[in-house]
Amino acid sequence: MNKKTIKDVDVKGKKVFVRVDYNVPFDANMNITNDTRMVRTLPTLNYLLDNGAALIIACHIGRPTEAREDKFSTKHLVKHLSELLKRDVKWASDCVGTEAEKAAKDLKPGEVLLLENLRYHKEEKKNDPTFAKQLASLADVAVDDAFGVSHRAHASNAGIPKYIETVAGFLMEKEINYIGKALEAPQHPFVAIIGGAKVSDKIGVISNMIDKVDTIIIGGGMAHTFDKSKGLPVGNSLVEDDKLELSQELLKKAEAKGVKVVLPLDLRVANMFPLADEAKWKAEGKSKIVDVDKVEDGWEALDSGPKTSEAYVHALKGAKTVVWNGPMGVFECDEFAQGTLAVAKAVAEATENGAISIVGGGDSVAALKKTGLTEKISHVSTGGGATLEFLEGKEMPGVTALADK
Numbered sequence: 285m286n287k288k289t290i291k292d293v294d295v296k297g298k299k300v301f302v303r304v305d306y307n308v309p310f311d312a313n314m315n316i317t318n319d320t321r322m323v324r325t326l327p328t329l330n331y332l333l334d335n336g337a338a339l340i341i342a343c344h345i346g347r348p349t350e351a352r353e354d355k356f357s358t359k360h361l362v363k364h365l366s367e368l369l370k371r372d373v374k375w376a377s378d379c380v381g382t383e384a385e386k387a388a389k390d391l392k393p394g395e396v397l398l399l400e401n402l403r404y405h406k407e408e409k410k411n412d413p414t415f416a417k418q419l420a421s422l423a424d425v426a427v428d429d430a431f432g433v434s435h436r437a438h439a440s441n442a443g444i445p446k447y448i449e450t451v452a453g454f455l456m457e458k459e460i461n462y463i464g465k466a467l468e469a470p471q472h473p474f475v476a477i478i479g480g481a482k483v484s485d486k487i488g489v490i491s492n493m494i495d496k497v498d499t500i501i502i503g504g505g506m507a508h509t510f511d512k513s514k515g516l517p518v519g520n521s522l523v524e525d526d527k528l529e530l531s532q533e534l535l536k537k538a539e540a541k542g543v544k545v546v547l548p549l550d551l552r553v554a555n556m557f558p559l560a561d562e563a564k565w566k567a568e569g570k571s572k573i574v575d576v577d578k579v580e581d582g583w584e585a586l587d588s589g590p591k592t593s594e595a596y597v598h599a600l601k602g603a604k605t606v607v608w609n610g611p612m613g614v615f616e617c618d619e620f621a622q623g624t625l626a627v628a629k630a631v632a633e634a635t636e637n638g639a640i641s642i643v644g645g646g647d648s649v650a651a652l653k654k655t656g657l658t659e660k661i662s663h664v665s666t667g668g669g670a671t672l673e674f675l676e677g678k679e680m681p682g683v684t685a686l687a688d689k
Contacts, residue, residue, distance in 0.1 A: 287687065287689065288687040290332065290454070295337040296335060299338045299340060299423040300340065300423055300425055300426070300427055301419065301427070303429065303444075304322075304341055304430050305321050306321055306325075306345065307346065307432065310355070319368075321666060322364065322368060326368060327454045328427065328429045332427065336393045336394070338394065339396045341397065341398045342379055342419065343399075343401070344401055345358060345403075348401060348404055358375070358400055359400075365398060371394070374397045374398070375398050375400075376388075376399050378400050378404075379399035379405070380419060384399055385422065388422040402438075413439075417447050419440060419443075419444055420446075420447035424448065428453060428685075429452070429453025429454070430682070431666055431670055431682075432670050433682060435670040435673040435674070435680050435682070437682075441681070442685045450685060451687055456686075459666065459671075460683060465640075472604055472605070473602060474498050474607075475499045475599060475603040475606050476496075476499075476500045477608040477610075477627055478500065478501070478506070479503040479506070479608075479611050479613075481505035481506065482505065482506055483509045483510070483527045483531060484527055486506060488677075488678070489609060489672060492676050492677040493675070499546060501596055501627075503623060504610050507547055507588075509528065513528040513529070513532045517579050520581065521553075522584070546595055548585075550592055551579065551587065552571055552586060552587040552613070553571065553572060553583040554570065554583065554584060554620075555568070556569055556584075557584065558614070559614065571586070575591075586617075587613030587614065587621070589623075593626035596623070596627050597629075597630040600630040605640050606634055606639050608631055608642070609648050611648060612626075621651075629657065631643070635662055639662075641661045641662045644671035
């Protein structure tokens with residue numbers, strides 16, 4: 285993917301429209317509880333400011349309606365963004381219209397304007413050309429640093445490039461480079477680790493990965509659907525009965541392509557789900573390790589066992605490219621986080637030995653954070669659904685729309 289980045293355009297004295305992904309979580313008092321998405325755009329924003337640009341920042345928060353609920357207003361970001369950028373951030377109470385136009389027009393190099401939530405206008409998600417043109421008219425050039433929404437064709441990422449040149453910010457560039465290269469020209473051996481609760485969420489990823497990898501590790505809740513499709517007992521474990529046939533087809537596809545599939549050998553099972561009723565779990569909860577063919581009725585698998593963890597480590601030895609999406613168990617409980625921890629350690633070790641490792645898509649980032657090994661990974665993706673769709677090999681409208689070199 286040969287796309288232009290901010291280093292390919294002269295921004296001195298120009299107004300730059302920057303699309304970011306600041307869809308951050310807040311507490312009840314509207315304090316930001318995790319600012320990772322904001323922090324990761326700072327290299328782009330500071331580079332633009334240092335090079336004499338005036339910034340018009342646009343983003344969305346949540347899924348507002350036309351009622352413009354206050355809790356989704358970007359005004360709640362202003363104070364923290366000012367602190368991060370070490371300068372005052374101006375705010376416009378809309379993203380188009382007279383106020384936004386005047387605020388953008390008056391902006392001087394080195395100044396920053398944050399626009400109100402793009403999704404207060406239904407035209408944003410519809411990729412309405414008139415709305416896109418209004419946004420584009422605020423600036424001379426656009427920068428897209430919002431990988432998290434790049435799988436959506438919205439006005440602010442796929443519409444604007446029709447009216448002004450749009451290039452990738454550093455965060456977007458990093459995502460495209462790491463994930464794009466891993467899929468287009470990976471170094472082998474290539475190992476994919478796919479976990480999480482449901483096969484249905486990951487069918488596309490598994491199928492696309494089988495076309496590219498040497499080994500695929502399947503763990504987490506979805507592994508039990510594969511186990512049942514092979515005739516193994518699953519007790520009360522989570523299973524998608526309507527995906528048994530599909531699981532068999534995926535295993536056959538892997539076999540036909542010579543791809544090694546690593547499924548659990550043993551499991552940590554429990555007599556109840558610990559997060560459903562924590563008091564009851566404390567009083568009556570039991571867990572034990574059993575082989576994969578010994579799961580009894582009344583017990584559900586919630587993590588992989590020690591033999592499985594060893595198999596994971598073995599499968600990752602010597603890997604040159606590793607893609608990990610989804611936890612290996614109910615990692616929120618320490619007792620059922622061992623499989624996820626084993627994978628995190630093995631991926632970190634593979635990285636230390638020269639592998640390119642990519643972790644992304646929803647819970648895997650939270651699971652990795654819990655292990656304390658985030659810094660040991662080559663690239664932790666900021667996209668949830670975007671990362672998944674990129675790994676599925678789907679077209680990414682926000683990436684496609686960027687100017688070619």
